[in-house]
Amino acid sequence: MLVYLTAECCGYPISIFFIVVNEFCERFSYYGMRAVLVLYFRYFLLWDDDLATSIYHAFVALCYLTPILGAIIADSWLGKFKTIIYLSIVYAIGQVTMAISTIHDITDANRDGTPDNFTFHIALSMLGLILIALGTGGIKPCVAAFGGDQFQEHQSRQLNTFFSVFYLCINAGSLLSTLITPVLRAQECGIHTQQQCYPLAFGVPAVLMVISLVVFIAGSGMYVKTDPEGNIMWSVCKCIGFAIKNRFRHRSSSYPKREHWMDWANEKYDKLLIAQIKMVLKVLFLYIPLPMFWTLFDQKVSICHFSGLLGGLPDQMQTVNPILILTLVPIMDRLIFPLIQKCGLNFSPLKRMTVGMLFAAMAFVSAALVQIEIDKTLPNFPSSSESQLKVVNTYSTTLNVTISPNEHLLIESFGVQLHTSKHTYSTISCMFVNGYTADLNITNLDSIEPSATTNYTLVNQGKRDFVLRHGEQWCEFSRKFGFGASYTFLIPSTVFSDDCESITEVEDMKPNSVHMALQIPQYFLITTGEVMFSVTGLQFSYSQAPKNMKSVLQAGWLCTNAVGNIIVLIVAELGKLPKQWAEYLLFASLLVAVSIIFSIMAYFYTYIDPAEIEAQVRKEQGLEPEEMEKETLEMEEKDEDQKNEQGVKQTKI
Ligand SMILES: NCC(=O)N[C@@H](CCC(=O)O)C(=O)O
Numbered sequence: 001m002l003v004y005l006t007a008e009c010c011g012y013p014i015s016i017f018f019i020v021v022n023e024f025c026e027r028f029s030y031y032g033m034r035a036v037l038v039l040y041f042r043y044f045l046l047w048d049d050d051l052a053t054s055i056y057h058a059f060v061a062l063c064y065l066t067p068i069l070g071a072i073i074a075d076s077w078l079g080k081f082k083t084i085i086y087l088s089i090v091y092a093i094g095q096v097t098m099a100i101s102t103i104h105d106i107t108d109a110n111r112d113g114t115p116d117n118f119t120f121h122i123a124l125s126m127l128g129l130i131l132i133a134l135g136t137g138g139i140k141p142c143v144a145a146f147g148g149d150q151f152q153e154h155q156s157r158q159l160n161t162f163f164s165v166f167y168l169c170i171n172a173g174s175l176l177s178t179l180i181t182p183v184l185r186a187q188e189c190g191i192h193t194q195q196q197c198y199p200l201a202f203g204v205p206a207v208l209m210v211i212s213l214v215v216f217i218a219g220s221g222m223y224v225k226t227d228p229e230g231n232i233m234w235s236v237c238k239c240i241g242f243a244i245k246n247r248f249r250h251r252s253s254s255y256p257k258r259e260h261w262m263d264w265a266n267e268k269y270d271k272l273l274i275a276q277i278k279m280v281l282k283v284l285f286l287y288i289p290l291p292m293f294w295t296l297f298d299q300k301v302s303i304c305h306f307s308g309l310l311g312g313l314p315d316q317m318q319t320v321n322p323i324l325i326l327t328l329v330p331i332m333d334r335l336i337f338p339l340i341q342k343c344g345l346n347f348s349p350l351k352r353m354t355v356g357m358l359f360a361a362m363a364f365v366s367a368a369l370v371q372i373e374i375d376k377t378l379p380n381f382p383s384s385s386e387s388q389l390k391v392v393n394t395y396s397t398t399l400n401v402t403i404s405p406n407e408h409l410l411i412e413s414f415g416v417q418l419h420t421s422k423h424t425y426s427t428i429s430c431m432f433v434n435g436y437t438a439d440l441n442i443t444n445l446d447s448i449e450p451s452a453t454t455n456y457t458l459v460n461q462g463k464r465d466f467v468l469r470h471g472e473q474w475c476e477f478s479r480k481f482g483f484g485a486s487y488t489f490l491i492p493s494t495v496f497s498d499d500c501e502s503i504t505e506v507e508d509m510k511p512n513s514v515h516m517a518l519q520i521p522q523y524f525l526i527t528t529g530e531v532m533f534s535v536t537g538l539q540f541s542y543s544q545a546p547k548n549m550k551s552v553l554q555a556g557w558l559c560t561n562a563v564g565n566i567i568v569l570i571v572a573e574l575g576k577l578p579k580q581w582a583e584y585l586l587f588a589s590l591l592v593a594v595s596i597i598f599s600i601m602a603y604f605y606t607y608i609d610p611a612e613i614e615a616q617v618r619k620e621q622g623l624e625p626e627e628m629e630k631e632t633l634e635m636e637e638k639d640e641d642q643k644n645e646q647g648v649k650q651t652k653i
Helices: 015-043 049-065 067-101 118-149 153-186 198-218 232-249 261-265 271-286 291-297 300-305 320-342 349-377 516-543 547-574 580-603 610-620 625-646
Strands: 399-404 407-411 428-434 457-459 462-470 473-481 486-491 504-509
Touching: 015 049, 015 067, 015 118, 015 153, 015 198, 049 067, 049 118, 049 547, 067 118, 067 198, 067 232, 067 547, 118 153, 118 516, 118 547, 153 198, 153 320, 153 516, 232 261, 232 271, 232 547, 261 271, 271 547, 271 580, 271 610, 291 349, 291 516, 291 547, 291 580, 320 516, 349 516, 349 580, 473 486, 516 547, 547 610
Parallel strands: 428 486
Antiparallel strands: 399 407, 428 457, 462 473, 486 504
């Protein structure tokens, strides 16, 4: 038996240190850039909201589709080590290109603070994003699998912990960068004019990507590197194609059935390759229902936007997920899972993933319940067959208004009857009605003519000051705005003589009265679901893959995330249910249905040890033990040469 003893620390290969630090820096780079990307589209390139979010989602989906490319390159051509290095270079170039594209001074010839040639900035940033998507997605399946490759057979416990630590590093990187890069963007910088500092916000992630690459190369001498066994993906495709063709040729019932449809490739292809393809296909089949989890998960940002309960700070809300991950992963790993095991329950990986999906569904039920509470505080909006009318009385006495022969409204002096405006609940808006006899100027608003109104204007939560001006006359007043509320201010003709005292405030829509603590359960539930589902899925994809297709199966796992993102895009296009809570319940029910289907599929899945199956097939193929030993010895010599070159301590037992 041959065992390699690589340099270890506390039972873990030392090379792992370089891999997790590399992952931390890379995720910092990725999430840091993502945190300011939409802001860059909106306020630098001046795109509208729809275009900015569509391009953003398309970019994220692309980042989760390119892993297939990376996996093919790694498993069929370059091997994981070289693929990570080459694609990291592409990635770093992409980040640098992106950072350069945000320097407004490059095209700001007239020095007015805005770029003069938007085409240049758009082209450069799109090129940067394509390179980043290629790099980040391409290396993603390779890094996790490469980390797994560093462990020996006797380190299976450490291997499982590695995937948890790996996930912790992902989220530590994402947490720090999501906090830091928006702050960097808020700084001012520039050569000719001082503007929001996008070059710094994108430049720091670029630097982190270069550091990530340097750290990975620094560990070079310590890694266990497995070379690809030829163009495996091409062989897999040809083998599957042949099996299908051969099955079709022998479709008549006179031909005896075979145990598995891939067995129809037996005539032409190596039994080992067929066995490996069967292992991969079995797992990929199991992954079919999984995108539904990511569809819900990727909408969690929308859930937290729904009421703005935390004061409408969506950027900061993005940090809640990594903070919870950093807390929950150790709790699950060290406490919950061992406790379940102690109780004699077999909480197998696929069971964990099913429970994870149910947690995510519960998060959406919780979101629906909170939404129902919020809806109770909302005014009744007219249905599609109704309309509403708002009448403002700026006259000095009560007025009787007849709307139709039988309907009368009594409106007090400076009162407002009926409300017509529907607005996003996560904002505060107000409008002014000018009852003064001349034009008025109000802070930050256009001037209003007499008896005219402003549009509803969004204002920030909290205490706000307004200044009203007409020529030399002015008065100042403050109001406190509750989140989610809407107000109308009625300005009487006496406004300047009584120092703004007579301005009447009408609350069109009540402020949000639902406590922010109600949001905590849904965050907790969805992140618990993520830990059970995603960390386990990562481990499962590694453990169930044959040695030469580890990256491919990691890519398959990441594709479930890409499909989930694409479903989010489609759902957004198809439109929404009239009630938000109903939409949350619909998604929760869909995920429960999917988790039931998945649990049935999981019930029929038999966990395998790919190495054992491969050894068995080799034996069946007639590779006698001596021959296998010879083959092993040849491999041993080859590996020993390689290890000696790398200076790794290696012992044969
Ligand atoms: N908390 C989000 C997170 O950790 N995301 C992972 C992706 C998870 C997966 O698709 O496996 C990441 O950014 O790497």
